[in-house]
Amino acid sequence: MSSLIVQPKAYLVTKPSVEWEQVAAFLNDEGVPDIPESIRAGEDESAAIAEISARLCxxxxxxxxxxxxxxxxxxLRHKDGSVFEHINYGFVFTGVSRSLTHELVRHRAGFAYSQRSQRYVDESGGRFVAPPALDNGADSEAKAKFEAAIESAAESYxxxxxxxxxxxxxxKFExxxxxxxxxxxxARAVLPNATETKIFVTANVRAWRHFIEMRGSAFADVEIRRLAIMVLDALQVEAPLLFGDFTIETLPDxxxxxxxxFSKV
Ligand SMILES: Cc1cc2nc3c(=O)[nH]c(=O)nc-3n(C[C@H](O)[C@H](O)[C@H](O)COP(=O)(O)OP(=O)(O)OC[C@H]3O[C@@H](n4cnc5c(N)ncnc54)[C@H](O)[C@@H]3O)c2cc1C
Known part of the structure; x- marks a missing residue:
């Protein structure tokens, strides 16, 4: 029996950082007030990067x-979003489906991707991601049909x-x-959209905000929406000033x- 995944994992693996000594040297050379009078975000490095770059203008x-x-x-209000492009966060996502990553990689501006290859990595014994609808009140007949379909695909592969x-x-090959x-x-031609994949995604704050807005909307597919909100949960902790304006609501399902x-800054 192939193994089924019902929840993705999101690992925040890279974060921005500030070289404070270099910032202090720059401020000193320019004859402007020292930190913290100049840079009021202080130790909040995500906001400080936005502030340092914006004040330079x-x-x-x-x-x-x-x-x-x-x-x-x-x-945010004036959509001066270019300064948020200096601030990057990188996540590794596992337990996500190929259909999710097909939607994810449509996000181009400010994103970098490295995805597990189905050409180099053997998918025998691979895992499959159950659509959230199967977890949410789908009857056992729907679950049984899904399981039979992925079992058959795994056997065909x-x-x-x-x-x-x-x-x-x-x-024929050296x-x-x-x-x-x-x-x-x-052989991967017979694998379904539900096949699990792993992907390393880095994006800047402007790009993450746009991604969360698009994919956190009720119109987005439930699997990618769940992931977008996991990213938001992590970034609201990391960079509350840059993501604190998002409101999270729970739908009847x-x-x-x-x-x-502040939409599309
Ligand atoms: C609910 C939903 C349903 C969808 N349904 C479909 C569908 O049926 N079929 C389908 O093909 N796609 C669909 N998409 C994908 C959608 O069309 C976008 O490709 C995806 O959301 C990425 O958005 P984006 O281009 O704004 O993002 P990014 O590529 O990250 O771009 C961010 C912003 O940068 C600017 N930008 C980026 N590239 C260019 C460029 N080349 N020229 C000018 N400006 C640029 C734009 O302002 C853009 O909004 C859907 C998306 C959602 C959220």
Whole structure:
């Protein structure tokens, strides 16, 4: 029996950081007030990066708005989103389906992706992601049909790998890796959208905000919406000033939506 996944995992693996000594040297060389008078976000590095870059535009260090929340909200309100492009967070997602990542990689601006290859990695014994609808009140007949379908796909994949191993001569390839790749890239044709994949995704704050707005909406597929809100949950802790304007609501089916106060900055 192939193993089924019902919940994805999101690991926050990279975060932004500030070289405070270099910032202090820059402020000193420019003859503007020291930290913290110049950079009021202080140890909040995500907000500090937005502030340092935004203040550089007008060399307004030590001047203007004194409250950092007000400062960041002003950037969001005026859609001065380019400064948020300096702040990057990277996640590894596991337990997500190929249909989810097909939607995810449509997000281009400000995103970088590294995804597990179905050509290099053997999918025999691979796992499958159950659509959230099967967890949410679907009757046992629907679950049984889903399980039978993935079982059949897993068997077909295994049988095809074996048959292609006989059909594609090893001697045509210099390296065994290329022979295996030729087999797996053909055999994966019978794997379903539900096949589990793993992906490393890095994006800047402007891009994450847009992704969460698009995919946290009630119109988005439930699986990617669930993931978008997991990302939001993590980023609201990491960078509350940059993601605090999103409101999370629960729909009657128990799934969540996320809506920003400041749309597409
Ligand atoms: C509910 C929902 C349903 C969807 N249904 C479908 C569907 O049926 N079929 C389908 O094909 N897709 C569908 N999509 C995907 C959608 O069309 C987008 O491809 C996806 O959401 C990425 O959005 P984006 O292009 O705004 O994001 P990004 O690629 O991250 O771009 C961010 C922003 O940068 C700007 N930008 C990026 N690239 C360019 C460019 N080349 N030229 C000019 N401006 C650019 C735009 O302002 C864009 O909004 C759906 C998305 C959602 C949320």
């Amino acid at each position: 007008y060399m307004s260090y030590g001047r203007g708005r004194r409250d950092i929340a007000d400062f960041i909200n002003n950037l 295994g049988a095809l790998v074996e048959a292609l191993g006989n059909a594609i001569p090893r001697e 390296y065994a890796t290329d022979h295996r790749k030729a087999i797996r890239q053909a 128990g799934s969540r939506t996320a809506t920003p106060k």
